[in-house]
Amino acid sequence: MDHHNRVLEMSSGALGRVEVVTGEEAQKIFRHADKDHNHRLDHDEFFDYMKGFLSVVGVKQFESVCGTLVQGEKMRRAVMAEGFDRKSSERLLEQANVSYFYKQPMKDQALAFLKARADPNMADKDGTTILLHVTGKTDASFVQQLLAARCDPKRHNKELDCPLFRAAAVRHMDVMKVLLGWAAWNDAPTAERAASGGTAVSDASPTSPRKRHALSEELVKQMHELTGIQVRQLVRDKADMNYKAQNGWTPLTLAVFHGKVDCVEGLIKVQDAMTGNKLQLQGKNARGRAPLHLTARKDLAQIARLLITSNADPDVKDADGWTPLHHACFNGNSSVVRELLQGGANLYIQGVGGFTAFLVTKLPQRACDLSDSVVDLIKPGEGVDFQKRLVPIFKAEDMTVLQKIEALMDLPGVGQTPERLRLHEQFFHPLQGPNKVKLKLVWSQLIVPLIPRLRTGEVDIEQTPSPHLSDEAKEAHKFEVKRRQRLQDDFFKQWLLDTRGPRPNYYWKHDNREAYRRSEKMVDEEELGLDLSSVPTDEVIHKALLSQLHAHHFPLWLEQLDVQQTFEELRLAGVTGFAGIKDDNVALLNFVEQLTISHNLRAGKMFWRNVYRLWLLRCAQMADHDIARRMRTFVEKFNKENPELAASYQHGPVKTEERTRHKEKTLGFVPSAESFDGRSSASRILDVVRGSITVKSPKAVLKLMESFKKLDRSMDRMILVRQINRFNREAETLEGYRFMEMHVLFRNGVRAASCGREGKTIEVDLLGEVCIVLEDFLQIHKRRHLLFKIKQGIFDWTAEDEEPDADVDLDSSLRGDDLPQ
Secondary structure (H helix, E strand, O other), rough: OHHHHHHEEEEHHHHHOOOOHHHHHHHHHHHHOOOOOOOOOHHHHHHHHHHHHHHHOOOHHHHHHHHHHHHHHHHHHHOOOOOHHHHHHHHHHHHHHHHOOOOOHHHHHHHHHHOOOOOOOOEEOOOHHHHHHOOOOOHHHHHHHHHHOOOOOOOOOOOOHHHHHHHHHOOHHHHHHHHHOOOOOHHHHHHHHHHOOOOOOOOOOOOOOOHHHHHHHHHHHHHOOOOOOHHHHHHHOOOOOOOOOOOOOOHHHHHHHOOOHHHHHHHHHHHHHHHHEOOOOOOEEEEOHHHHHHHHHOOHHHHHHHHHOOOOOOOOOOOOOHHEEEEEHHHHHHHHHHHHHHOOOOOOOOOOOOOHHHHHOEEEEEEEEOOHHHEEEEEOHHHHHHHHHHHHHOOOOOOOOHHHHHHOOOOOOOOOHHHHHOOOHHEEEEEEEEEEHHHHHHHHHHHHHHHHHHOOOOOOOOOOOOOOOOOOOOOOOOOOHHHHHHHHHHHHHHHHHHHHHHOOOOOOOOOOOOOHHHHHHHHHHHHHHOOOOOOOOEEOHHHHHOOHHHOEEEEEOHOOOOOOHHHHHHHHOOOOOOOOOOOOOHHHHHHHHHHOOOOOOOHHHHHHHHHHHHHHHHHHHHHHHHHHHHHHHHHHHHHOOOOOOOOEEEEOOOOOOHHHHHHHHHHOOOOOOOHHEEEEEEEOOOOOEEEEEEEEEEHHHHHHHHHHHHOOOOOOOOOEEEEEOOOOOOOEEEOEEEOEEEEEOOOOEEEEEOOOOOOOOOEOOEEEEEEEEEEEHHHHHHHHHHHHHHHHOOOOOOOOOOOOOOOOOHHHHHOOOOOOO
């Protein structure tokens, strides 16, 4: 596309054109030439494309333009005709590799190597270039000099690390700005003029952005020496109490780190919600830890109490999914555990690795033990003691399944909440692994007889009320049936979550469901009545559109591993951390945090494996409301034209990232950072936005199919792409659930970017799924939805989306919070 535009631009005089072809026009031209829809112009496709191209440009004009381009290339090669000096190149690479930090003599020596014709992009055996080695070891001005010497900032090594990722890892914001081509902070008077309505603001003015920045920096950097009175005065002088330094620390997190109670009190008391000056109690440091996490790690009970009484969230999670209670238990800080429990901390939250606060106390890596009295507060209570309380209920032969579940819900402390049975903690032990005896007992005595009930809806009473009852009694009967069905469903779902156990990793290599896996499979196949046919009735109307890559603009940033453009696309879409952020500096800081503490966008292979999926799902969220409105209009129009065939539309939520990953796995797509297909595997998920139309008769299904096929791309702004008839006996079904599956391209057009920056727009065209379902099948599906999810693996751990040598939260939790320099 770049060459396409270059030739047209250079031919503009002869063609009578003054503008270059737009990106959208170029996309259309190439998509039209791509006959097999593989996002490439193959040999024959390229010749067909060139015929059309030459018919517009003309052969002579094209030869002239090519001559100019070739001459330019010759001149470029002439500059390099002497070649690079191998010895200088090797010495420059060696210097960059072994250096810890570049001081001025080393900078001068490096520049001398480059002047002596050293190759600026020479790489070692791992693909690491000189610029990548240097990033993190020097300042922004030297990086600027290296870029001027033709060092390529976009080059990745074999681990898909690049200079921008490396700068983010050490939180070197000025270097990141240089790599992005931005001006440094102290060279940005534009922000100051914008803040003052276009008039320059004096640096001495207390409202000057430069002055506020200096005061905010002082509030962070001098926190270890400040008193509470001084903190309040700095905030009154317009220092930002929520300012986040380049290293990720805020005034509050630093005050807590240093154990300065008076400074914490000062920050809390000086805030004024009426003026919008409100302290962010959940602000996190570079490790993703909020102030309460720090109090838990450092045994600061007084500060913990102060934060909790000021409405700090006691269940805030860090990058590993650990709450302050996890950290307090891990570090044996009993006093903080008491404060957190009094503040309402949740005992049942599992971290990323699947460990609750109580299980953390049994980890061999724990720093210290809690006192016995505090352990009694967090362990499963006597009311849910497995041997004394639960086993007699499981083994009771005179009780039905529902009666057993109700008896469990009535146990002391459970309060009709299955989660409070603490089965997860009673099934698994960090050292001993799964308790197979307990798991098998619950499986055989309760779960096996429960599964048929999920299919049939049985609840110990007739599902249909007697016709002799009054209307009020009938409603009461229906309500009771639904209550019992919901109770069985809730218990079964919680059992699935509890038996998933800790996430498999370096420390935990157990098969959590081994105790009953074989019998589980037998029951599933018997109860679900699996249809093993694999030949569905499939009608593809527009093969070229069967991918999200054909719905929206082609993501060149994903193919070229262009971090700079990817950052821009994340901002436009408003991916987590970027929505509504207009300020470049704040957006860049958020990007650093995504690259360093996020589980989804951590720099390197994980970033490129996940970034397109997150971007796509965010685009889906942007388009969701418009798609729902359009589908409701479509159904209303159908009902007006066919009043005897009443249809109702139910809009579904946008697919979550976890469900999208499960769907990729189910369909056999393998996300990978190494290839474009692997990076864009989520593009083949066609139901990121979804909904269903419920009808009562097969005739209505057929009529709706006809209506979908009549959709017009320009008038209706949507078009039917594919139709799968899962009512056909030979069609592949979701464990027997039959429906009509319609894949629709929704043309949502261009809209304002989520970041809110003036003049920035984003295209949000998407493929979505609309299912036409018969009411009778839908009722069966609602009763069996948990069984469907089991077969889809929703309640099982999948392969961790982490680097091969990365462990779960245990190692991360052992590390302390580094004190900022």
